[in-house]
Amino acid sequence: MHPGTLDEIDTPAVVIDVDRAMANIDRAQAYADAHGLPLRPHIKTHKLPFFAHAQMERGAIGITVQKIGEGEVMADAGLTDLFLPYNIVGTDKLKRLRALAERTTLSVTADSAATVKGLSAAFAGADRPLAVLVECDTGMGRCGVQTPAEARALAEIIDRAEGLAFAGLMAYPAVGKPAETQAFFAETIADLAAAGLQARVVSNGGTPDLWRAHEVTAATEHRPGTYIYLDRYQVTKGVGTADDCALTVLATVVSRPTATRAIVDAGSKALTADTLGLPGFGAVVEVPGVLVSALSEEHGFVDLAAAPNGLSVGDRVRILPNHACVVSNLFDVVHLVSGDRVVDVLPVAARGRVG
Amino acid sequence: MHPGTLDEIDTPAVVIDVDRAMANIDRAQAYADAHGLPLRPHIKTHKLPFFAHAQMERGAIGITVQKIGEGEVMADAGLTDLFLPYNIVGTDKLKRLRALAERTTLSVTADSAATVKGLSAAFAGADRPLAVLVECDTGMGRCGVQTPAEARALAEIIDRAEGLAFAGLMAYPAVGKPAETQAFFAETIADLAAAGLQARVVSNGGTPDLWRAHEVTAATEHRPGTYIYLDRYQVTKGVGTADDCALTVLATVVSRPTATRAIVDAGSKALTADTLGLPGFGAVVEVPGVLVSALSEEHGFVDLAAAPNGLSVGDRVRILPNHACVVSNLFDVVHLVSGDRVVDVLPVAARGRVG
Numbered sequence: 054m055h056p057g058t059l060d061e062i063d064t065p066a067v068v069i070d071v072d073r074a075m076a077n078i079d080r081a082q083a084y085a086d087a088h089g090l091p092l093r094p095h096i097k098t099h100k101l102p103f104f105a106h107a108q109m110e111r112g113a114i115g116i117t118v119q120k121i122g123e124g125e126v127m128a129d130a131g132l133t134d135l136f137l138p139y140n141i142v143g144t145d146k147l148k149r150l151r152a153l154a155e156r157t158t159l160s161v162t163a164d165s166a167a168t169v170k171g172l173s174a175a176f177a178g179a180d181r182p183l184a185v186l187v188e189c190d191t192g193m194g195r196c197g198v199q200t201p202a203e204a205r206a207l208a209e210i211i212d213r214a215e216g217l218a219f220a221g222l223m224a225y226p227a228v229g230k231p232a233e234t235q236a237f238f239a240e241t242i243a244d245l246a247a248a249g250l251q252a253r254v255v256s257n258g259g260t261p262d263l264w265r266a267h268e269v270t271a272a273t274e275h276r277p278g279t280y281i282y283l284d285r286y287q288v289t290k291g292v293g294t295a296d297d298c299a300l301t302v303l304a305t306v307v308s309r310p311t312a313t314r315a316i317v318d319a320g321s322k323a324l325t326a327d328t329l330g331l332p333g334f335g336a337v338v339e340v341p342g343v344l345v346s347a348l349s350e351e352h353g354f355v356d357l358a359a360a361p362n363g364l365s366v367g368d369r370v371r372i373l374p375n376h377a378c379v380v381s382n383l384f385d386v387v388h389l390v391s392g393d394r395v396v397d398v399l400p401v402a403a404r405g406r407v408g
Numbered sequence: 409m410h411p412g413t414l415d416e417i418d419t420p421a422v423v424i425d426v427d428r429a430m431a432n433i434d435r436a437q438a439y440a441d442a443h444g445l446p447l448r449p450h451i452k453t454h455k456l457p458f459f460a461h462a463q464m465e466r467g468a469i470g471i472t473v474q475k476i477g478e479g480e481v482m483a484d485a486g487l488t489d490l491f492l493p494y495n496i497v498g499t500d501k502l503k504r505l506r507a508l509a510e511r512t513t514l515s516v517t518a519d520s521a522a523t524v525k526g527l528s529a530a531f532a533g534a535d536r537p538l539a540v541l542v543e544c545d546t547g548m549g550r551c552g553v554q555t556p557a558e559a560r561a562l563a564e565i566i567d568r569a570e571g572l573a574f575a576g577l578m579a580y581p582a583v584g585k586p587a588e589t590q591a592f593f594a595e596t597i598a599d600l601a602a603a604g605l606q607a608r609v610v611s612n613g614g615t616p617d618l619w620r621a622h623e624v625t626a627a628t629e630h631r632p633g634t635y636i637y638l639d640r641y642q643v644t645k646g647v648g649t650a651d652d653c654a655l656t657v658l659a660t661v662v663s664r665p666t667a668t669r670a671i672v673d674a675g676s677k678a679l680t681a682d683t684l685g686l687p688g689f690g691a692v693v694e695v696p697g698v699l700v701s702a703l704s705e706e707h708g709f710v711d712l713a714a715a716p717n718g719l720s721v722g723d724r725v726r727i728l729p730n731h732a733c734v735v736s737n738l739f740d741v742v743h744l745v746s747g748d749r750v751v752d753v754l755p756v757a758a759r760g761r762v763g
Contacts, residue, residue, distance in 0.1 A: 063498065063763050064498065142662045167722060194709075305497050310553070321682060322762055352551065366495070367497055408673075
């Protein structure tokens with residue numbers, strides 16, 4: 054069956070420009086290769102085995118997943134080297150984690166003795182120890198040990214724990230602060246050496262500072278996620294231009310109640326309420342300077358003050374969202390296009406894997 | 409199979425206190441009965457045939473859906489009287505709308521001649537005309553004709569259109585302004601009468617002003633949605649108390665990186681980034697005064713400044729979200745509980761029906 058053209062897609066729908074996505078993968082891989090810094094892309098952005106395989110074929114050393122459910126989907130699809138940078142806590146999840154580890158090369162993170170204790174209990178007696186990295190808070194203020202001394206102490210706990218192997222360090226860094234991440238890693242590595250421990254893997258992440266990833270010289274790998282699609286936020290960070298962005302939400306104008314207001318059929322159920330600090334919730338690609346300024350669940354409010362005659366009921370527009378990853382999670386399928394031609398319609402296999 | 413207890417549910421998960429939900433339905437129905445104002449609940453909040461049937465059994469005259477996909481799911485589940493207050497635009501959707509109308513009692517809205525033209529083309533030759541209400545913007549600033557004169561003009565267009573029947577008026581009102589909605593409706597009804605037209609149905613909506621719905625005396629029905637679950641926002645509006653809220657997100661503390669920060673495994677993929685103008689993204693039920701203050705996709709940041717020893721890794725908490733409806737849309741299943749007993753696990757049948 055011919056999947057048709059862009060004009061035939063019912064709205065709202067996620068449209069992925071596959072040529073742009075592949076170019077984004079290649080651009081990052083070329084940068085990484087030039088700096089000798091392996092990539093381990095985060096699949097949370099696309100949640101698709103198709104692109105995970107594309108990332109591997111183009112040079113990635115493995116993939117990153119954020120939840121066990123994402124890892125299970127990727128393992129089912131034949132991905133074999135998975136990093137899960139999350140504290141896995143609770144009996145059910147630890148059981149699933151062990152099952153996943155038995156069929157993949159799996160590593161995880163921990164940032165507390167409590168998490169390590171659970172992991173150790175779950176992997177006691179396993180054929181292979183579970184590789185555990187210490188999550189470090191190098192400035193993001195989310196998870197992670199707070200100091201190199203804490204990192205070393207936790208590494209020693211992991212090293213002694215039955216069923217586990219200390220494998221290294223991981224950070225999800227604050228944006229614009231590679232130097233802080235490098236300093237944290239370097240001090241910790243020295244501390245570990247003094248304790249006779251080696252961080253085999255030092256994993257750094259994030260797309261906003263992707264082109265500065267080489268500044269974190271301690272890193273042995275980088276985990277970019279959003280780079281494959283990019284979005285309004287990443288454009289503001291200079292990671293790419295609007296013309297590099299691969300994911301848009303196709304929408305239809307359903308109302309033109311006033312001269313300056315259009316309503317499209319893509320609301321928070323299609324775009325999410327994520328602003329990432331930007332004005333509006335998305336940019337209308339076809340009408341430069343025009344934003345989706347407010348959202349209800351099924352209504353996007355388009356402010357046409359800058360282009361009062363810009364849109365009519367029935368017009369179809371593409372909206373560049375603030376944050377691509379969260380949009381992927383809202384749709385059961387995405388449409389891959391090349392130009393105006395739909396080349397495939399893919400189920401978002403790892404959508405909704407919250408656990 | 410015994411679905412178990414609250415303690416056995418893996419996190420993050422949506423938990424619905426079925427006793428509270430039924431009490432909320434009953435309370436609203438009793439109010440509506442006392443005022444002789446029929447209810448047509450909006451199923452966007454729960455997206456579950458189970459609760460749609462419960463609302464009907466407890467006295468609703470029909471249900472409201474926001475997208476055709478929601479209507480299809482509800483029709484498949486045996487719901488027969490559907491109101492779809494949305495401008496249906498585009499060939500594919502109009503085809504599905506006609507198919508849905510052939511197996512249900514269906515009405516829709518329109519706010520432009522363009523929308524009416526499409527509806528008329530789709531329903532020309534239908535056995536029964538499609539009932540079309542004019543959507544009125546009585547102050548919300550979303551869709552809808554802007555004045556009673558525009559409403560009358562559009563009603564006349566609908567009345568003349570092949571395949572359609574003018575059925576009345578509809579508004580999604582601004583919060584706290586029942587008087588404005590009443591004034592708009594009353595003036596329009598008078599205008600229509602002068603043109604020989606009658607608004608058989610005058611449909612008003614919303615939960616925030618549910619207990620003032622009777623002030624809109626022109627209304628022949630009210631469409632509350634969130635009232636069945638309630639949420640933090642509705643509590644601030646005085647619709648109910650925190651103890652009336654039926655939907656919470658069960659989460660696990662996965663990190664305690666600092667004395668004042670806990671991280672739970674419910675992020676924006678579980679709670680959404682909707683603030684509805686409130687501080688934070690949810691309240692931790694077990695620790696009064698403590699909020700989820702920030703979100704990543706899989707991480708909820710809990711600010712423990714007010715309760716530094718309040719939570720440990722592995723603790724399970726229930727989070728009352730700002731906005732219940734958007735949470736329903738993120739989960740494949742919800743857990744119905746009575747006290748601590750899980751009485752059922754239901755697929756969210758109408759989840760993700762964006763079109």
